[in-house]
Amino acid sequence: MTTPTRSTLCLILLLAVLFNMVTGSHQAGAQTAAPQAKLSVHWEELTAADFREGIHRSQATCLLPFGILEKHGPHLPLGTDLLDVRYSALHGAEQEYAVVFPEYYFGQIAEAKHEPGTVAYSREMQLALLQETTDEMARNGCKKVIIVNGHGGNDSLLPFFAQTQLDKPHDYVVYVFDERTPSSGGPAKKTKIDMHAGESETSKMMISRPDTVHLDRAANESGADQHRQNLPQGLYTGIWWYARFPNHYSGEGSAATKELGEYQMQWWIDSIVKAIRAVKADDVSLKLQNEFYEKSKHPLDTQP
Numbered sequence: 310m311t312t313p314t315r316s317t318l319c320l321i322l323l324l325a326v327l328f329n330m331v332t333g334s335h336q337a338g339a340q341t342a343a344p345q346a347k348l349s350v351h352w353e354e355l356t357a358a359d360f361r362e363g364i365h366r367s368q369a370t371c372l373l374p375f376g377i378l379e380k381h382g383p384h385l386p387l388g389t390d391l392l393d394v395r396y397s398a399l400h401g402a403e404q405e406y407a408v409v410f411p412e413y414y415f416g417q418i419a420e421a422k423h424e425p426g427t428v429a430y431s432r433e434m435q436l437a438l439l440q441e442t443t444d445e446m447a448r449n450g451c452k453k454v455i456i457v458n459g460h461g462g463n464d465s466l467l468p469f470f471a472q473t474q475l476d477k478p479h480d481y482v483v484y485v486f487d488e489r490t491p492s493s494g495g496p497a498k499k500t501k502i503d504m505h506a507g508e509s510e511t512s513k514m515m516i517s518r519p520d521t522v523h524l525d526r527a528a529n530e531s532g533a534d535q536h537r538q539n540l541p542q543g544l545y546t547g548i549w550w551y552a553r554f555p556n557h558y559s560g561e562g563s564a565a566t567k568e569l570g571e572y573q574m575q576w577w578i579d580s581i582v583k584a585i586r587a588v589k590a591d592d593v594s595l596k597l598q599n600e601f602y603e604k605s606k607h608p609l610d611t612q613p
């Protein structure tokens with residue numbers, strides 16, 4: 310009696326173990342992405358398992374394209390910087406795989422608060438939200454965060470944000486990529502002043518979202534420099550932009566062409582690809598950060 314019962318129990322136990330192994334491995338299989346599958350570069354389009362594969366494939370490199378909502382002359386949409394920067398970043402990441410964070414437009418734009426449609430968060434909110442965003446990206450494996458800036462008004466905010474990453478230890482590196490327009494090459498430009506909604510930006514929008522460009526309205530307002538502030542170079546005020554370009558328009562959008570847009574957008578995408586490759590190859594910055602954080606704890610022991 311005892312022997313058959315024991316062997317029956319053993320058999321049941323063995324079957325249970327085998328069943329567990331089979332179903333267990335099946336569940337594990339369901340959570341693992343097919344290694345050769347084409348992965349979306351869009352963070353929000355990935356499943357949880359594909360996200361894990363995406364972080365692996367990107368070598369922990371993620372892009373945070375940074376736009377804004379502000380007036381762009383009389384002829385371009387409020388989201389011009391967001392639409393353009395996402396176009397270039399997504400195309401760049403398609404060529405050199407990186408995970409791209411969803412729409413982000415919480416930057417510095419106080420100088421356009423007098424125009425309709427501007428969304429301007431306080432400086433405390435801008436810094437806190439950006440820190441929590443990059444912290445959350447890093448917690449999810451993005452140990453190399455490239456902020457791809459699409460908005461000129463962030464030009465002081467982003468280096469400041471990167472500098473303040475040294476105030477306490479972080480287990481990731483923030484890289485700021487802040488180039489949007491080539492300084493030379495391509496079709497000859499017709500205008501001299503070209504800072505906001507002008508020839509270059511309008512041309513790029515003719516590539517990324519031509520359906521939103523109203524070229525026939527580009528001359529309805531003046532984008533000329535009005536020189537309303539007379540201060541020597543080297544003296545800075547926050548009102549300088551409004552003093553020069555009160556219509557929140559700098560340049561002549563009507564000079565835009567698709568050919569210039571094609572050249573500039575391709576240059577931007579190529580530059581982002583180069584930046585992603587350089588960041589992937591960078592094994593120095595995090596090591597130096599860690600060395601710096603450690604030394605910062607006891608500066609008197611630091612040798613010259």
Ligand SMILES: [Zn+2]
Pocket residue numbers: 381389390459460461505506510
């Ligand atoms: Zn813009």
